[in-house]
Amino acid sequence: MDFVQCVLFRFFLQVWSEKDFLFLKKKLGGTHPYCHYFKSGFFGSGLAVFSKHRIHDTFLYKYTLNGYPYMAHHGDWFGGKAVGKILLNIDGLEVHVFVTHLHAEYSREQDSYLPHRVVQAWELQNFIRHTSAGADVVILGGDLNMHPTDLGIRLLQSYTELKDCFNETASFDGCEQGFTHITDNPFTHKQGLVPFGGGIRIDYIFFKGSEKAQVSCESLSTSKGPIPGQPFPYSDHETLSAELVLYPAKVEKGESKQEKVCTTEKLSELVNIVTEARTEVKVGLHCAERMRYTAARTGIMGLALLLLELAIAAVPCLALGTEQNFPKASFYLLGALCFSILFSTTLLYIFYGMEVRALQGAEDQMRLAVGSLQERLKEITNGASEERSQEKDHGDPHD
């Protein structure tokens, strides 16, 4: 059976409250009757998906690391970052659709969230690989907050073999170079985008087929600033739309030498990328351990100050001479200060401890992955050299 079928659904990558989701659900109900809201946030924000096809199954994975709660003005920690998966059945094909939002990049030069974003990209590719083994078609849409050549994107694409719609599309209509975060947007911090020529491409739609189905991207488009007839745009990022077409796949059996070389090259590249990611995670680990140490030291200083204050209050002669008592207002203020230092540093110490363990966990996984990839590479190389020696023996039978 030949079939051509457009996949029709919409992502709304991050909705800040369930009310917004319900508003969208009402508005889109006529054209997209199926929807799901992944509640990922601390207060009610989440990831929403609207679909023309029935949603058969869903699964949510929350990223282990996502910024710091005390960076409240950035809001990422409270927004909650996750990857949601929905399962559609289109003309007998199992289509796995992933939707995600990674931690924002607030400064490219001093990006303290880089290790967190790298771990999120690592967990994202892990989640996609582990959950899409039975998929005929895989689609990922997301605000990845990474430039196209950034480590996280390379990690994701090399491991999952997902293709970027922007590079694969037959026709493109939208902002220059596919920018989705542009200076023309009134919600954008313009200064940060100037070095990149007025915009960056940080929102993506990726796809891949399988033995059973081929996928091609017929068209890709972005919105260009304000909503027609309105002075404001849909969001702080431009919207991204892709038209994907699914065909029955031509099953190609047998692996040629060319493909084997390709696999070896790919594996070597993957080893390099995972090693690069591991280095980035190690840098993050070093920072987190230093922050935990600072929290512990400050906490100990707070405790020492509190004990000193109590000692001074208990033995007035030590303080301001035998006649003067410790002033009460100062006593209470200093006590409150010591307590708040102790309390906040304890919380920070626990938080940084959790960050350290999460980074260690990711690093452990990466070390194991590199080991496994290198073993596969060795097996292929050994196999190839054995083949070569056999061919040689076969070619010179009398030698």
Next chain:
Amino acid sequence: MDFVQCVLFRFFLQVWSEKDFLFLKKKLGGTHPYCHYFKSGFFGSGLAVFSKHRIHDTFLYKYTLNGYPYMAHHGDWFGGKAVGKILLNIDGLEVHVFVTHLHAEYSREQDSYLPHRVVQAWELQNFIRHTSAGADVVILGGDLNMHPTDLGIRLLQSYTELKDCFNETASFDGCEQGFTHITDNPFTHKQGLVPFGGGIRIDYIFFKGSEKAQVSCESLSTSKGPIPGQPFPYSDHETLSAELVLYPAKVEKGESKQEKVCTTEKLSELVNIVTEARTEVKVGLHCAERMRYTAARTGIMGLALLLLELAIAAVPCLALGTEQNFPKASFYLLGALCFSILFSTTLLYIFYGMEVRALQGAEDQMRLAVGSLQERLKEITNGASEERSQEKDHGDPHD
């Protein structure tokens, strides 16, 4: 190729600190050279796996709900509950091994953690289903803290079709009825086990094969109290060991009518079980909403008391007559009390809000799953009735 291969690995379901893991790693290094530690806890506890076969890949999923931090004496919230997955390659077969630990049951009659455990069982089956589509063999070992006929076990087994080693084993050696939590254990609260005949079976090893491999359980055993030659046992639960044998599978093609009836029955049963789980989650949701409301009310009362105190202090004539001032010690004590009430109720309100959203998320997924299962059931029933009418037409061509 005919092959028979025992799967050899050990789970250490919950290790309380990384030091314990490193100790075990050193001790087991000679026989089980491959291991992985899933850091799931708040302070360093986690799930450990030791294997004779190389571990090629790992993945960790932390459960959304896991008790309450203020129930510190129970410790589950701090221990962290998760499911870890490791990927082994045994004689060309892809073996997915899952290891988990669910929230403990402290009282069977008044089990306030039941909705949490049901959501954990739901997430566990979801994780296994979504991540093991490409597996040739699936093995799950875990301290599930549920009796064999409990809702969570039925949910897990019906959805994933995993088989319980205790029911499938060719030979069993161990405690009566496969008990793993017994009164003879010195770390056990004996009174709770009396109604169950001196023990319960709450630790399991499940398995399933695939089109490519058949799995059978040759033997299952539990330890029986103390370590030989020592007065104490290995743990608060008896250890569980299984010997699994993998054979190449006989591929059976074509689906008979008997199988179709079986599928219909299975789907109906699954709908009932998911509906039961949904009801349990709704009960939990109701409790969490009530607790959130209580926290809000108590917080408002604390705020009102604080404002009243400030008003009394500001206008002394309202307090104890025009001549008496508000006693300073009482003022500070009452102020501190109000602040601590406000602070703790705010934290509780946020925490219960997160619990409400997590339960709503699970309930949403369950509702969607029931809808999808019912649709499949309808399709099968419609297909069967169409087949019957076609057969009838075929049988009476002249009617």
